[in-house]
Structure formats: C-alpha cells, structure tokens
Amino acid sequence: MQLTVSRDTLLKALSRAQGIVGKKSTMPILSNILIETVANDRFTVTATDLDIFSKGEYEGLSEKTGRICVNARDLYEIARNLPAGNASLETVDQTSVRLVSARTSYRIPTANVDDYPPMPDFGAVEYIAIDPDVLGGLFDRTLFSVANDDPRVFLNGINLEIPEAGRVRLVSTDGHRLSLIDGTVERTPELDHPVIVPRKGVVELRKLLEESADPLEMGFAGSNAFFRRADLLLVMRLIEGEFPDYTMVIPKSSTNVVKVGLVDFQNALKRMSILSLERSSGVRFALAPGEMTIESSDPDRGEGKEQLEIDYQGATLHIGFNARYFLDAIAVMKGNEVILELSDELSPCVIRDAGEPGFLCVVMPVRIT
Incomplete structure (x- = not known):
C-alpha cells in the first residue's frame, strides 16, 4: 500500500478512532486500526472494540492499493506532531510501514490484517434523518447521569423510547440521580420497545456531532444502533437488559x-x-x-x-x-x-x-x- 494524505485529514481520521479502540482488551489487535485504500483517491479507517464499530472514508491519493493494521495511539501521536502538509504511508514489508512527512520519517510495526475483526453484516437498516443539534441536545441532558462501569449493566447507558410519533424520550440514572428529557423530532425511528444506548457510544457520537452540523441519519436493527454521515458510519451494540421503571422514582x-x-x-x-x-x-x-x-x-x-x-x-x-x-x-x-x-x-x-x-x-x- 502507498498512500499520500494531508496531515489534517490523517489527524481527523485518527482522532475519531482514539475513543473507540480497545485500550483494556485482552485482544491486542483491538488497539489497532485498519487503514484500507478503496480507490485511487479514497481510503477508509476502521476502529472497533467489538461493541462499537466506526468506519470513515477520507480523501487521499493511492498509487498502490492495499491495507495495513497499525497501532492507533502511536500513529495518532505521530500525526499530531507532524509538520503541516502531506504525509505518505508506504508498506515496507508484511510487518512494517514507513511514514514520511517533509524531513521526518518513521518505520512503524504493523499487525496481521487478517487478524483484524471484520465489520459484521448488519443486514438492512432503515435510516431516518435527524437534526444533529436536536439529537446532541437530547443526549447532553441525560449523559451526565449515566453510570460508569456499574455491575448493573443496564445503568451504563441511556434508555431511549418513542412514546408517540414525533416524540423521543431519553432517561438515564446512576442510582443516585435520574435525568429525563422529552424531545420533539420531525421523524421517529421504528422502535416497538425501549432500547439502551451505551454510554461509550454516546460519548463518541457527541464528538462527531461537535465536529460539524452536517446532516445525520440514525437507525436501529437487531441489537445495534446506527448513526451515519456522508463520510462515516458509527455502529454501537445496544445494552441487553431491561431499564428500571423510572416512573417509580x-x-x-x-x-x-x-x-x-x-x-x-x-x-x-x-x-x-x-x-x-x-x-x-x-x-x-x-x-x-x-x-x-x-x-x-x-x-x-x-x-x-x-x-x-x-x-x-x-x-x-x-x-x-x-x-x-x-x-x-x-x-x-x-x-x-x-x-x-x-x-x-x-x-x-x-x-x-x-x-x-x-x-x-x-x-x-x-x-x-
């Protein structure tokens, strides 16, 4: 693989992956990202911890197609300190890649791309357009009271339900406090029962919403929630279990x-x-x-x-x-x-x-x- 990309584009792609890659996982491969050229002027970056998948597409010139699996944190720190301008990534052999920018160069070890978990086939997903400012505001008003690593796993996320067409209700609690927000939206997703959206997934979604006000779509299928923009797909596994009856509180x-x-x-x-x-x-x-x-x-x-x-x-x-x-x-x-x-x-x-x-x-x- 040989890829030339601007420092800013590379940094944007890598920064999106930092909160997703598995930092405490027993699977070392999850501390890596997968970079793959998909055309002579596009490449993708995939990150996952097996509960959240993120795949973004970016501009970059590719003279040789291919893919590499490289440590997400190391490459991010390198990119963050590179001089402005273009950087090139080129496979040296099956175990390393060379990064060159102006007078700076690195040789970085790579992992076996075949060991990287593929993004599952989630099947058909029905998406609806939703105002990113509205969605971000709803999550902001409930994210602060979500439990963090509570053994009662259903408290580690935000309960999302559709009381009626055009309304969305989000509720969260850590056992000491509870927050609830009823919001009005133009369209509501097809949900016949409440779902629990994981805290980590919401945190990563908020980062994306803060990047820009570009159009956003959301959908639910099986045990997953989906959020996508023109250049990015974010998938998060919903938390299993039943949220407590918050009306009693x-x-x-x-x-x-x-x-x-x-x-x-x-x-x-x-x-x-x-x-x-x-x-x-x-x-x-x-x-x-x-x-x-x-x-x-x-x-x-x-x-x-x-x-x-x-x-x-x-x-x-x-x-x-x-x-x-x-x-x-x-x-x-x-x-x-x-x-x-x-x-x-x-x-x-x-x-x-x-x-x-x-x-x-x-x-x-x-x-x-």
Whole structure:
C-alpha cells in the first residue's frame, strides 16, 4: 500500500478512532486500526472494540492499493506532531510501514490484517434523518447521569423510547440521580420497545456531532444502533437488559416549590462545594420563605455559608444534597431560572428547567453530619 494524505485529514481520521479502540482488551489487535485504500483517491479507517464499530472514508491519493493494521495511539501521536502538509504511508514489508512527512520519517510495526475483526453484516437498516443539534441536545441532558462501569449493566447507558410519533424520550440514572428529557423530532425511528444506548457510544457520537452540523441519519436493527454521515458510519451494540421503571422514582407531587435564578444558584453551589466533604460534595440547604441558605463544612478544611433570595413560601426545611449532581443538571439547562420541587428532608428533589419543560432531574438527598 502507498498512500499520500494531508496531515489534517490523517489527524481527523485518527482522532475519531482514539475513543473507540480497545485500550483494556485482552485482544491486542483491538488497539489497532485498519487503514484500507478503496480507490485511487479514497481510503477508509476502521476502529472497533467489538461493541462499537466506526468506519470513515477520507480523501487521499493511492498509487498502490492495499491495507495495513497499525497501532492507533502511536500513529495518532505521530500525526499530531507532524509538520503541516502531506504525509505518505508506504508498506515496507508484511510487518512494517514507513511514514514520511517533509524531513521526518518513521518505520512503524504493523499487525496481521487478517487478524483484524471484520465489520459484521448488519443486514438492512432503515435510516431516518435527524437534526444533529436536536439529537446532541437530547443526549447532553441525560449523559451526565449515566453510570460508569456499574455491575448493573443496564445503568451504563441511556434508555431511549418513542412514546408517540414525533416524540423521543431519553432517561438515564446512576442510582443516585435520574435525568429525563422529552424531545420533539420531525421523524421517529421504528422502535416497538425501549432500547439502551451505551454510554461509550454516546460519548463518541457527541464528538462527531461537535465536529460539524452536517446532516445525520440514525437507525436501529437487531441489537445495534446506527448513526451515519456522508463520510462515516458509527455502529454501537445496544445494552441487553431491561431499564428500571423510572416512573417509580419521580415524585408524583411535591409540597414545596422553590424558584431561584440559575446563575446565582450555580455560582453559590460552586463556591460552597469548595469546602464540602470531598467524598460526597455534600452541601446543606436551609429553606425559609423568600430565602435559601447553602452551607458546607469539612472538619479539616473549614466551612462556608451563602444566602440567596428565592421565590418560596413554604415551610422551613433543612436537607442535604450532593452539590455536583445539582451543578451537572444546571450546566445543561436553557432557561434563566431553576425550579426545585421538594417534600421533606428524606425525599428526593426534582430539578426542572424553567426554559425547557420537557427536562427534569431527580436527585436523592444525602445525610450530612
């Protein structure tokens, strides 16, 4: 194989693969990517950890067709530090490839291409066009509360369901908090039951959506979710299992409702979390008509207190929460006001965005001594 490609194109292709290749796998081949020329002016880069497949097509001049399997991290670090301009990749023998750019050259070992897992034949997939900004916004409002490597595997993803035509609902929880967003879309995929989209796959999809606002299509078939653009296909294996009944976690009613300015509340939480217990990021809310006091303390580091003006006419209430959970929810809100719904010191708090009625977050209280 002999391929000439611009540094920027090569870097784009390799950066897309970094989060996908298997870093902790017992199969060394999964730390590699597969580069293959498909025409005299195009090449593809494939990356996988067996749960996620990514295949992108890029511009590059090929004088000799072929394919190579090379370590994804090493080639990325090399490309990231190359000078601007073109770089060439040429097979030296069956065990190495030479990369040349200006006065810089490398000889890099390659793996056996026949050992690289082929992308499965997924069969027919029905795709629908979806606004990438809309899809990205829906995932943003649920990704922060997904569990990470929880033994309850169904918590390591986002539950996606279609309540009715034109509506999509995403829900996630890590057992301590829950987030839910109802979104409106022009078309909905054909789904007759909820599916759980894996956290890692969503993270990689968000990276692609941040690259550009190019049109995006999505689809579901078998046990996989598919997302594609003109130059890229991203396939992720859905998580098996049944998502817990999240409706049992969301309080049906609350006796106390607080309205507070988003920026003031956010800044106060940031300031008070500085001296909170590092393990729990715990802060105490003291509610009284028209006023909220946020307190934090650590026996070894000191204590802090801040008062906020709020719209509240309920009873006096003292309750503790993890400040980070509130900050994560506030960070994805659109409006200027946060609505808190509480009942007592042992019940969860429902956090709502005054600027987006379809979004809510439920946070469990914590005991702070």
